Amino acid sequence: MVHSAKLAKQFIEAIPHAQALGLELVHIGKGQAEIAMPYKPELVGDPRNGVVHGGAVSAQMDTCCGAAVMCHAAAPTGTATIDLRIDYMRGANPGQTITAKATCYHITRNVAFVRAVATDEDVDNPVATATGAFTVEGL
Amino acid sequence: MARARPEPMHVVKQRRDAAFMALVDGIPYAQFLGITAERRGDELTGVLNYDEKLIGNPFLPALHGGVISAFLENTAIMTLAWQHFLPLVEDGHMKIEDLTLENIPGFPKTIDFTVDYLRTGLPRDAYARAWVGRAGRRYATVRVEAWQDARAKPFAQGSGHFLMPQPKREKTAS
Numbered sequence: 001m002v003h004s005a006k007l008a009k010q011f012i013e014a015i016p017h018a019q020a021l022g023l024e025l026v027h028i029g030k031g032q033a034e035i036a037m038p039y040k041p042e043l044v045g046d047p048r049n050g051v052v053h054g055g056a057v058s059a060q061m062d063t064c065c066g067a068a069v070m071c072h073a074a075a076p077t078g079t080a081t082i083d084l085r086i087d088y089m090r091g092a093n094p095g096q097t098i099t100a101k102a103t104c105y106h107i108t109r110n111v112a113f114v115r116a117v118a119t120d121e122d123v124d125n126p127v128a129t130a131t132g133a134f135t136v137e138g139l
Numbered sequence: 140m141a142r143a144r145p146e147p148m149h150v151v152k153q154r155r156d157a158a159f160m161a162l163v164d165g166i167p168y169a170q171f172l173g174i175t176a177e178r179r180g181d182e183l184t185g186v187l188n189y190d191e192k193l194i195g196n197p198f199l200p201a202l203h204g205g206v207i208s209a210f211l212e213n214t215a216i217m218t219l220a221w222q223h224f225l226p227l228v229e230d231g232h233m234k235i236e237d238l239t240l241e242n243i244p245g246f247p248k249t250i251d252f253t254v255d256y257l258r259t260g261l262p263r264d265a266y267a268r269a270w271v272g273r274a275g276r277r278y279a280t281v282r283v284e285a286w287q288d289a290r291a292k293p294f295a296q297g298s299g300h301f302l303m304p305q306p307k308r309e310k311t312a313s
Binding site: 014015016017018019020021041042043044045046047048052053054055056058059060061062063066080081082083084085086087088091 | 165166167168169170171172191192193194195196197203204205206208209210212213240241245246248249250251252253254255256259
């Protein structure tokens with residue numbers, strides 16, 4: 001298990017776009033994943049206030065949801081996003097790491113259902129939430 | 140005294156394009172992803188210029204779903220912003236020179252955004268166009284489609300709700 005978690009970390013951090021965003025896998029296992037995105041000036045949407053662009057949070061959430069599907073006990077060999085909906089509660093505080101936590105709460109032979117929440121250092125006030133459906137390969 | 144001759148249309152158009160591009164290029168995240176925009180009249184096309192760092196699955200290879208989502212969302216915001224600010228310029232409420240990041244009250248803010256992934260995003264340029272269903276004073280709803288080789292075969296579509304930039308509220312004297 002320790003070995004597969006390490007493998008998953010390497011796998012996710014090797015995705016070219018995950019690297020570009022600077023994503024770091026914090027935790028993975030049992031249908032749950034946690035991915036951190038440290039603050040970078042390139043990710044800013046509005047240079048006047050330094051708030052990270054919603055699209056960057058979307059990309060982080062999408063990766064995190066996919067990771068949650070991949071580590072579900074049903075052990076799919078692959079997954080792809082069917083649809084993902086993001087709700088934005090507020091702009092993330094400039095300079096702070098954004099952390100996404102995703103849970104794959106139900107899986108069938110064909111579809112995995114996932115929800116996720118993203119927070120900055122103010123953990124009681126979510127930045128965004130997401131719900132999505134993913135394909136299930138190899139079951 | 141003779142009235143000043145109106146400026147030739149292409150000069151006006153050039154200035155508008157320059158103002159718009161400056162607005163788009165001012166978004167660091169759009170620069171990071173390599174997103175640009177083209178304008179034909181009131182129709183705007185978002186362009187996602189391919190780069191290896193946009194890949195999500197190196198084995199296929201395929202564009203990252205998050206990149207596609209960000210591209211759609213950005214195109215929606217750009218289209219909405221342009222349709223919001225251009226009439227203000229045309230009505231003379233705003234000068235085109237004032238259409239800068241420092242002067243505008245802000246971009247539309249995403250309330251929610253949903254993406255449907257229809258096909259694999261291939262490792263090449265992608266294009267997107269958005270349709271504003273309705274833009275009210277506070278809320279707007281927008282639909283977006285993205286394609287690569289064939290316009291009739293979109294590889295992703297999205298729809299979302301946005302909060303329109305609010306003019307600064309005058310404080311009532313008390």
